[in-house]
Amino acid sequence: MADCLYMEDSYLKEFDANVISAKERYIILDKTSFYPNSRGVEWDTGKIISKKDGKEYNVIYVGKFERDISHEIDKEGLIAGDEVHCFIDWGRRYKLMRYHTVAHLISGVFNRNYNLLITGHQLTPEKGRIDLNMEKFDIEFIKKNN
Ligand SMILES: [Zn+2]
Known part of the structure; x- marks a missing residue:
């Protein structure tokens, strides 16, 4: 299971991570601060930026499935092994x-x-x-x- 960074620092607005799995527009990271849709509270949105080419992906939904936190992004392009920098949409989260x-x-x-x-x-x-x-x-x- 990915490290849930929001459990240690709920004010973390951006972080680095590695893509461990990518299926079309559904991404799993080795660690995340995106809160998934759970316990009656809606999910975080934000951006994932690929360090290899600077491409930006909008995070439109985050869900928890069994042990994984899956990030739905607006387009395909990320692959397992990519290093990324992530931003939480802080207005929504706060x-x-x-x-x-x-x-x-x-x-x-x-x-x-x-x-x-x-x-x-x-x-x-x-x-x-x-x-x-x-x-x-x-x-x-x-x-x-x-
Ligand atoms: Zn509560």
């Missing part, structure tokens, strides 16, 4: 990080104040959704206890 923190805070308030369980969430750079397990939705109860 929004997702902040939404993630807020989602945990809101979940904590609902859990602590109303004893509601959080069953899931989905965060995008535009909006967030938090799923709560309520036996019966009662807006008056929420208003009264706020």
Whole structure:
């Protein structure tokens, strides 16, 4: 499994890596700071630049498949063994990080104040959704206890 650089430094905006596998537009790196679509939080986008010819590839989707993190790029051209420099789209990532923190805070308030369980969430750079397990939705109860 590739090294997940975001686990050690969530503020890492660029990094060097080696392509260990390339199938058409799907790239696996020996290490990555691109966060994959997982746990209700959307993936990072950004750029991968080949050191051999300076060609730029846009990262349009990042997914985790079994143990691998796969980077979908906008065109073919990279091959196994290529050395690359990668940039995270920091505007998108930082929004997702902040939404993630807020989602945990809101979940904590609902859990602590109303004893509601959080069953899931989905965060995008535009909006967030938090799923709560309520036996019966009662807006008056929420208003009264706020
Ligand atoms: Zn979380």
